[in-house]
Amino acid sequence: MRIVCDELWKRVKEHQRLVCELFDFPPRNRLKTTHPPDYLLSDMLQCPECGGSYAISSKDHYSCINRKKRLPIDDLGGECCGNSKTITRHEFEERVPNCIPVAFYSLEIFDLISHKMIAVETGKLKAIPSRKDETAKELCAITRQQKNLAQ
Structure with missing residues (x-):
């Protein structure tokens, strides 16, 4: 049930159609537009304890992914990785180029x-x-x- 008259209703619908034409943007999935930042040496570190990869875990620190997710590792007899060592991104990016002859x-x-x-x-x-x-x-x-x- 409408409270407004048919003529006003038609004008409102026409106005809505015009506004949609002017400001109609293609639908976006905002999750797909956000990409994690790529760092110089991403996916190059490996955990010495479980063999898992290191990734950015907090603001600028690399740490073992398996420890963070608390996943049981077959190589460790079903235990979780106990490696709590981290390294800052800046320190890591300084050390590696200095080691290359x-x-x-x-x-x-x-x-x-x-x-x-x-x-x-x-x-x-x-x-x-x-x-x-x-x-x-x-x-x-x-x-x-x-x-x-x-x-």
Whole structure:
């Protein structure tokens, strides 16, 4: 039941439609737009006790993820990780570059490492077609078996 007359109701609906056209933004999922910040050395630390990865746990501290979540670890006999050691992000980002030898920064070493990495990756890519051939042979054998069973 409406308390307003039909003419006023139509004008209100028309005004709402115009406002929606002017200010209609595509719906957003706000959870997808928020991304955790990426740090220079994220996903590079490993817990010495349980082997889990270190991640930012508080404002700027790295700590063991398994300890924070209190997950039982099979390697520890079902116990939780007891490693309570943390390191600040700034300290970690200062220590690691200082440990890398200066010779690593030379272009010759960089070129050598990059060529080796390219060779390894191309080797992996060349190995994939052989698996494809094996899968095709297995598929043909299965198809023949199905035809035999159907007859």
